[in-house]
Amino acid sequence: MEIIRMKTDDTETLSIIGRIDTITSPQLQTVLVEAISLCEKVELDFAEVSYVSSAGLRVLLMGQKSANTAEKKMIVKNISSQVMEVLNITGFSGILNIV
Amino acid sequence: MKRITVPAHTDRLDEVLTFVDEAMINTEMDAMTKNDIRICVEEIFVNIASYAYPAGEGEVTLGISCELWQTAITFADSGMAYNPLAKSDPDISLPADDRDIGGLGVFMVKKLMDEISYRYENDENILTIKKACVRHPAYS
Numbered sequence: 001m002e003i004i005r006m007k008t009d010d011t012e013t014l015s016i017i018g019r020i021d022t023i024t025s026p027q028l029q030t031v032l033v034e035a036i037s038l039c040e041k042v043e044l045d046f047a048e049v050s051y052v053s054s055a056g057l058r059v060l061l062m063g064q065k066s067a068n069t070a071e072k073k074m075i076v077k078n079i080s081s082q083v084m085e086v087l088n089i090t091g092f093s094g095i096l097n098i099v
Numbered sequence: 100m101k102r103i104t105v106p107a108h109t110d111r112l113d114e115v116l117t118f119v120d121e122a123m124i125n126t127e128m129d130a131m132t133k134n135d136i137r138i139c140v141e142e143i144f145v146n147i148a149s150y151a152y153p154a155g156e157g158e159v160t161l162g163i164s165c166e167l168w169q170t171a172i173t174f175a176d177s178g179m180a181y182n183p184l185a186k187s188d189p190d191i192s193l194p195a196d197d198r199d200i201g202g203l204g205v206f207m208v209k210k211l212m213d214e215i216s217y218r219y220e221n222d223e224n225i226l227t228i229k230k231a232c233v234r235h236p237a238y239s
Contacts (some may be wrong), residue, residue, distance in 0.1 A: 054204040089210040091191025
């Protein structure tokens, strides 16, 4: 997994490439925590994410909770149908801001 | 049935997934089905690696058989007896702030697979998952 970070004004976009699994999710967690602390709005671009396991979902949940607590915004965009299936069956489509 | 035995360690996950990918390579399964199977293999393998051997080292044996209509995968470990199916499902209707981080992996396996069964036999935990590969003509 690779994360490309791009910051414009008060928004940081994290473009994630590859799998968000048990091995790679700690890396995303580190970057996401930092981005939420530094910016008003964090966008997760999932266009190149083919796979999210429960370890990845835990990081997304943690990010959403941190954003809620800090009154900031976390958005997930460009989700593939394979990843959307996982978000739907786990109810995550209802707790994330998906565009 | 193809088999692989590896130490029950999360750092062996890539090896396990490569084994599963290679077993599925010449099957009729679509990308979504293969992806579902990969997710479930990760969830179960990581659970075993994390909890089966609290006292130390152990192994997991995976067996996979890809039939025309169905793929079946069996996980066997000789760690402590544990039935993951006995765990209650998480409440997926709760808002983010009330959601717990646990229990999602097994829940995803239950949702993504067509069949899941557990038995404890000869001091081994044996978990089997099954997924239909293509639509059987009898049901189409």
